[in-house]
Amino acid sequence: VLLRARSRAAHTRARDARQIEQHYDLSDDFYALWLDARRVYSCAYFRADGMALAQAQEAKLEHICNKLMLHPGERFLDMGAGWGGLLLWAAEHYGVDATGITLSRNQHAHVQQLIEARGLQARVHMLLLDYRALQVDRPFDKIASVGMFEHVGHAQMGQYFATLQRLLRPGGLLMNHGITAGGLDNAAGLGAGLGDFIGRYIFPGGELLHVSVALQELARAGLEMLDTENLRPHYARTLWAWSDALEERLDAARRILYAQQGAEQGEKTLRAYRLYLAGSALAFEQGWIALHQILAARPTARVDGGATRGAQCDYPFNRAYMYPHGA
Numbered sequence: 001v002l003l004r005a006r007s008r009a010a011h012t013r014a015r016d017a018r019q020i021e022q023h024y025d026l027s028d029d030f031y032a033l034w035l036d037a038r039r040v041y042s043c044a045y046f047r048a049d050g051m052a053l054a055q056a057q058e059a060k061l062e063h064i065c066n067k068l069m070l071h072p073g074e075r076f077l078d079m080g081a082g083w084g085g086l087l088l089w090a091a092e093h094y095g096v097d098a099t100g101i102t103l104s105r106n107q108h109a110h111v112q113q114l115i116e117a118r119g120l121q122a123r124v125h126m127l128l129l130d131y132r133a134l135q136v137d138r139p140f141d142k143i144a145s146v147g148m149f150e151h152v153g154h155a156q157m158g159q160y161f162a163t164l165q166r167l168l169r170p171g172g173l174l175m176n177h178g179i180t181a182g183g184l185d186n187a188a189g190l191g192a193g194l195g196d197f198i199g200r201y202i203f204p205g206g207e208l209l210h211v212s213v214a215l216q217e218l219a220r221a222g223l224e225m226l227d228t229e230n231l232r233p234h235y236a237r238t239l240w241a242w243s244d245a246l247e248e249r250l251d252a253a254r255r256i257l258y259a260q261q262g263a264e265q266g267e268k269t270l271r272a273y274r275l276y277l278a279g280s281a282l283a284f285e286q287g288w289i290a291l292h293q294i295l296a297a298r299p300t301a302r303v304d305g306g307a308t309r310g311a312q313c314d315y316p317f318n319r320a321y322m323y324p325h326g327a
Contacts, residue, residue, distance in 0.1 A: 027260055028110060029256050030253060030256045031083075033245065033246060033249045033252055033256070034245035034246040035242065035245075036054040036057045038058075038083070038084075038089075039083035039085065039110075040057040040060070040061070040085040041083070041147065043147075043234050043235040043238050043291045044056035044057045044060050044234060044238040044241075045059045045063045045231065046059070046237055047325060053241040053242075053245075056237075056238070058089075061086050061090075063322070064144055064146070064175050064177065065089065065090055066322050066323075066324060067175055067227070067295050067322050068144065069173065069321065070090055070142055071095075072094065072095030072096065073095065073097065074096045074141040074142055075096070075097050075099075075138065075140045075142075076091075076098045076099070076140060076141065076142045076144070077098075077101075077140040077142070077144070078090070078098065078099070078101075078143075078144050078146070079100075079101055079131055079143060079144065080101070080102060080131070080147060080148030080151075081100030081107070081111065081126065082102065082104075082107055082147065084100060084110065084111035084126065086146060087124060087126070088111075088114060088115075088118070088120070088124065090144075091123055092118070092120075096142070097124075098123065098124045099126075099140075100124075100125070100127065101126075101127045101128075101134060102126070102127075102128065103128070103129075105128065108126055108128040131160070131163055132159065132163060134163075136167060138169075139166070139168055139172065140167055140168055140169065140172060141172050141173075142172060142173050142174075142175075143164060143168050143173075143174045143175070144177070145175070145176050145177065145178070146175070146177040147177065147178060147179075148178065150179045150203070151203070157214070158221065160217075161217050161220070161223060162221045162222075164221070164223070165221045165222050165223050165298055168298045170298055170299065170300040171297065171298065171314060173226075173296070174294075174297065174298070175295055176218070176292075176294040176296065177292075177294075178291070179208060179289055179290070179291055180208060180210060180289070180292045181209060181210045181211075182232075182283075182286075182288045183287075197272075197279075198276060201272040202272060202273070208289065211228065211230075211290070211294075214292070218296055222298065224297050224299050225294060225295075225296050226296055226297055226315055227293075227319065228293070229292065230290055230291065230292055231291045231292070232284050232287065234291070235284045235291045239277055239280050240278075240281045242277050243274070243278045243281060250270070253270055254266065257270055297315065
């Protein structure tokens with residue numbers, strides 16, 4: 001009860017906005033030093049041996065779009081769209097009408113510039129908005145939430161999945177891609193053994209759930225789990241790639257952070273990120289934390305003998321469509 005009360009207090013709309021700003025609005029130039037060119041800030045998918053990070057991030061975007069079975073003209077929501085990697089990939093490669101939301105002013109401005117530069121204003125929209133405030137005239141056909149539900153908090157998880165259910169049309173598909181606790185005893189913070197450090201210096205307000213708890217909350221919201229995949233080893237490799245890239249560019253990182261924060265605070269921030277990236281990579285390698293892609297549907301309603309009952313969505317009988325490349 002005490003933990004839920006603390007979680008509820010930590011995740012008001014105002015506090016969530018400040019917490020997101022503290023991390024994601026640190027510096028676009030700093031993140032650009034160690035992310036790929038698309039600035040995809042979530043677990044990559046190393047579909048084949050020898051893939052570079054940028055290739056693995058594109059493979060991840062494809063993996064999500066394949067699982068969601070995106071088709072031209074569908075209404076697609078990217079909840080927590082970051083710097084727009086998935087949002088723009090889905091629009092440009094699958095022809096969807098795409099909407100993204102974020103609480104980060106830096107990310108919002110960056111994606112707006114990309115939309116205009118690529119002439120996608122008619123089909124892609126980026127909103128600076130809390131997910132709880134999103135209202136639509138028509139629900140979306142497909143929704144992706146990538147790297148966001150770690151920031152939602154235990155006490156708000158029911159509302160989170162209920163909001164996704166409300167925004168998704170009957171028969172529509174949802175992809176929830178996020179970090180989960182590696183064990184039931186580890187679901188107390190973000191980063192397992194690094195939890196207190198991560199919560200103070202990197203992701204304030206971050207909380208992890210075990211995948212079993214996430215699935216319970218999803219089911220209570222009226223969503224049906226269709227497929228769950230653990231990409232834990234892929235996130236370890238992703239984080240090592242980010243760590244290596246930052247280590248190779250420490251002088252540039254210092255120039256950026258010192259100019260923004262001053263030498264003393266800038267050096268503290270840089271040390272924190274170096275420890276965060278390497279420590280998190282180790283945590284994924286050891287299984288202290290995991291990464292699950294949960295594919296779910298909002299069941300359609302059918303009339304059966306005068307009663308309305310839930311029915312399955314139109315979902316393939318095997319997983320072959322998810323793995324067109326055989327992996």
